[in-house]
Amino acid sequence: MATQQVITEEIRRIETDAAARVQGGQSPEVHPRRDYPPYRSSALRHPTQNLVKVDPEEVERYSPAFGHWDVSPLESDLTIAHRGEPLGERITVTGRVVDGDGRPVRGQLIELWQANSAGRYVHKRDQHPAPLDPNFTGVGRVITGEDGSYRFRTIKPGPYPWKNHTNAWRPAHVHFSLFGSQFTQRLVTQMYFPGDPLFALDPIYQSIVDPAARARLIGTYDHDTSVPDVSLGYRWDIVLTGPRSTWLEPEHADG
Amino acid sequence: MGDRVQTPSQTVGPFFHFGLEYDGSAQVVPGHYPGAIRLHGTVFDGGQAPVPDALLEIWQTDAAGLVSRERGSLLRNEFAFTGFGRAATNLGGEYAFTTVRPGTGFVTVAVFARGLSHHLFTRAYFDDGTGGGASDSLLASLPPSRRSTLLAMPDGDRSFRFDVRLQGDGETVFLEYS
Numbered sequence: 001m002a003t004q005q006v007i008t009e010e011i012r013r014i015e016t017d018a019a020a021r022v023q024g025g026q027s028p029e030v031h032p033r034r035d036y037p038p039y040r041s042s043a044l045r046h047p048t049q050n051l052v053k054v055d056p057e058e059v060e061r062y063s064p065a066f067g068h069w070d071v072s073p074l075e076s077d078l079t080i081a082h083r084g085e086p087l088g089e090r091i092t093v094t095g096r097v098v099d100g101d102g103r104p105v106r107g108q109l110i111e112l113w114q115a116n117s118a119g120r121y122v123h124k125r126d127q128h129p130a131p132l133d134p135n136f137t138g139v140g141r142v143i144t145g146e147d148g149s150y151r152f153r154t155i156k157p158g159p160y161p162w163k164n165h166t167n168a169w170r171p172a173h174v175h176f177s178l179f180g181s182q183f184t185q186r187l188v189t190q191m192y193f194p195g196d197p198l199f200a201l202d203p204i205y206q207s208i209v210d211p212a213a214r215a216r217l218i219g220t221y222d223h224d225t226s227v228p229d230v231s232l233g234y235r236w237d238i239v240l241t242g243p244r245s246t247w248l249e250p251e252h253a254d255g
Numbered sequence: 256m257g258d259r260v261q262t263p264s265q266t267v268g269p270f271f272h273f274g275l276e277y278d279g280s281a282q283v284v285p286g287h288y289p290g291a292i293r294l295h296g297t298v299f300d301g302g303q304a305p306v307p308d309a310l311l312e313i314w315q316t317d318a319a320g321l322v323s324r325e326r327g328s329l330l331r332n333e334f335a336f337t338g339f340g341r342a343a344t345n346l347g348g349e350y351a352f353t354t355v356r357p358g359t360g361f362v363t364v365a366v367f368a369r370g371l372s373h374h375l376f377t378r379a380y381f382d383d384g385t386g387g388g389a390s391d392s393l394l395a396s397l398p399p400s401r402r403s404t405l406l407a408m409p410d411g412d413r414s415f416r417f418d419v420r421l422q423g424d425g426e427t428v429f430l431e432y433s
Contacts, residue, residue: 042370047375049429054433064323070330204265204372
C-alpha cells in the first residue's frame, strides 16, 4: 500500500495541474473527477468513453413523488431511534436546498446516513474495531419544506480509518442523498465539518480538485442554530443542478 | 444564497446499505402485478470483475407511458405504481428489480458505487427500434456496438437482462443531460 506521503504528493500534483488549467481560462471543475488516481478504487470504476449528451425525456423531467406520508417527522431525529441517548456530541444540521436558479426545492426527499461518534458504521462489512453504540443507528430522512429547508438532529460522527493507503483516515462526514424536482438533479454527497485536519490528506474529499468547490461541502458552525445547554448547530445549504440550466462542468474538460 | 454553483457530488461509499435500502425498495411492483417483469443484471468494473457494492436506481413510466405521481415509493403497498426502485448489488455484483415494461420503451438508471465519485446515468431500452418499435433519437445516434449496451435483452419468461459495464470492453453508454 502507498504511504500517505505518496498519496499527498499525487493529490498536490493534480491540484496544481487543475489550477493551471483554470489560470489558462478553463472553468473550475464543479464535481469530483471520476478518474482520480489517489482514490485507488476509482481506477477500474470510471468510464473512459465520453458521456453522451442527451435532452431529458419527459419522465426524466419529473422525480418520484415522495411525500410526507412516506416519511415520519420523527425520522429527522437520529437521536431518538432507541431507548437511550446516543454517545457523542449532539448537533443540529440545517439548511436549504435550492436549484441552479436559486428556487427552493420543495417537498423532496433527503436521506442521511453516518458513522457513530466513534467512527463506526452499523454495517456488517465495517471492520473498524471501534465500538457500536446500541443507541445509535445513524439513518435519517426528511422531506424539504416549502422554502426548501431541512433540519436533522444527530450526533457528530467520528473520523475512521480505511484501506486506500497506509494510515488513511476519512474526515468526519455525513452522507446525504437528495432528489430535486427532476430525476436529472439527483445528488449523493457528503457534508463535512469545519476545520478538519484530515481534509488535505483525504483523496475522496480532494477528488474535487477546485478548492472553492470542495469548500461547498463544509457545513458552517451557526451559533443561532445551537440549542442552549443541549447541542451545537451547523448550517449547510445545497444547490442542485438545473432544471434546464446547463451542467456547469468545464467545457474543455478532458475526461 | 447568492452562490448558485452546484454542490459537488461525493461517492456513496461502501456502507450505504443501511442508509438507502428499505423493505421493497427493488419491487417497483409486486411479482403478481399484471405485466410484472424482472429487470436484472450484473455490474462489472474495468477488470471485468463484478462490483459487489454498487447501488442502482430506476425511474420510469407505467406500462401506458404515463409518469406516476403516486406516493408510496418508500412505503410500498401492493397496488400503487410509483415508478421508482432501488437495488444494491450482491457479492456477485448482481441486482434485480421487479417492475413493468414502461410504455416509453426505456427505464432511466442511476448507478452509484464505492470508487465512483459522481453517479452515472444511463437508460435500459426494451426495444432497439429496428423491429418497427418505438424509435429513439439517442439509440439512433449511437454506433451499433455502443447502442447494444443500452438494450435490456429478454433472457427468460418475463425476464430481461441489463448488465452495466463501468469501464473498458463493452463500456455502457452513460449520459449527460443538457
